[in-house]
Amino acid sequence: MPELPEVESVRRGLEEAKICAPVEKVFRSRKKLRMDSPLRSLVGATPGKLRRRGKYIIWEFSRADGGDPSSAIGLLLHLGMSGRCGIAQAPAPRVLHTHMILTFADRRELRFVDPRRFGGFRVSPLAELLSAPPISKLGPEPIDPGFSGAVLAGRLGRSARSIRDALLDQHAVAGVGNIYALEALFEARIHPLTSAAKLRASAWERLAKSLGDVLRRGIDNGGTTLKDFRNVVGEVGRNQDDLRVYGRGGDPCPDCGRPLKSFVSGGRSGVYCPYDQSARRVR
Ligand SMILES: [Zn+2]
Numbered sequence: 001m002p003e004l005p006e007v008e009s010v011r012r013g014l015e016e017a018k019i020c021a022p023v024e025k026v027f028r029s030r031k032k033l034r035m036d037s038p039l040r041s042l043v044g045a046t047p048g049k050l051r052r053r054g055k056y057i058i059w060e061f062s063r064a065d066g067g068d069p070s071s072a073i074g075l076l077l078h079l080g081m082s083g084r085c086g087i088a089q090a091p092a093p094r095v096l097h098t099h100m101i102l103t104f105a106d107r108r109e110l111r112f113v114d115p116r117r118f119g120g121f122r123v124s125p126l127a128e129l130l131s132a133p134p135i136s137k138l139g140p141e142p143i144d145p146g147f148s149g150a151v152l153a154g155r156l157g158r159s160a161r162s163i164r165d166a167l168l169d170q171h172a173v174a175g176v177g178n179i180y181a182l183e184a185l186f187e188a189r190i191h192p193l194t195s196a197a198k199l200r201a202s203a204w205e206r207l208a209k210s211l212g213d214v215l216r217r218g219i220d221n222g223g224t225t226l227k228d229f230r231n232v233v234g235e236v237g238r239n240q241d242d243l244r245v246y247g248r249g250g251d252p253c254p255d256c257g258r259p260l261k262s263f264v265s266g267g268r269s270g271v272y273c274p275y276d277q278s279a280r281r282v283r
Pocket of ligand 1: 256277
């Protein structure tokens with residue numbers, strides 16, 4: 001599932017494509033998506049600034065009548081489990097599971113492809129999009145300069161849940177999923193099943209730092225591709241080669257050589273080093 005670094009890679013790719021021709025037409029498949037809305041208001045609108053919040057991309061469009069910035073339209077994109085956003089040339093054949101297309105006046109197209117259909121999009125006035133859920137409910141961005149152990153503890157410090165499960169809550173901290181949570185907990189030497197409420201200030205600081213480190217590394221590597229993820233030009237990411245523990249249960253720990261241990265919590269698998277992330281050794 002795409003997490004913050006994968007979504008940021010897509011955002012950067014869309015930005016680098018420098019699309020500035022207005023939307024000429026829109027296409028929508030008949031398949032149901034988890035998030036969905038009419039696209040018609042984008043016809044004639046010109047694409048502008050691209051932002052990201054957590055695992056969402058927000059693309060700003062201005063209306064054909066221009067002028068009034070309060071009339072800006074927002075296109076909210078979410079990749080869900082298996083979604084891809086690609087830029088294609090208009091005559092190129094559509095791949096299977098293409099659910100949405102914006103055709104720009106320069107013949108380029110934004111194509112949203114999602115085999116599992118857990119992703120989707122929403123079009124609405126930009127101001128409304130930014131001030132309503134899901135965006136308004138997201139926790140802080142873990143790669144923002146102001147992010148710290150104190151911020152993280154403020155969001156999660158009273159949670160009785162395991163710290164791994166708590167980190168996946170998008171209302172507490174935005175953009176983190178299972179891969180980067182497990183990698184950050186390993187780097188911070190925190191047992192993933194420790195109750196969040198039991199972590200000390202020093203552990204929160206280590207965790208805030210390691211979260212920022214693993215996410216920034218993921219962005220620098222163009223994201224992690226385990227199966228579906230591709231950037232806007234169809235390339236896989238490179239971060240899977242830099243993962244230290246994710247998906248490696250039973251393999252030797254990259255630091256101490258003892259076997260990494262797998263677990264399941266909250267319906268999701270995980271992995272840790274019982275020696276380096278011992279619950280007794282560090283909190
Ligand atoms: Zn180890």
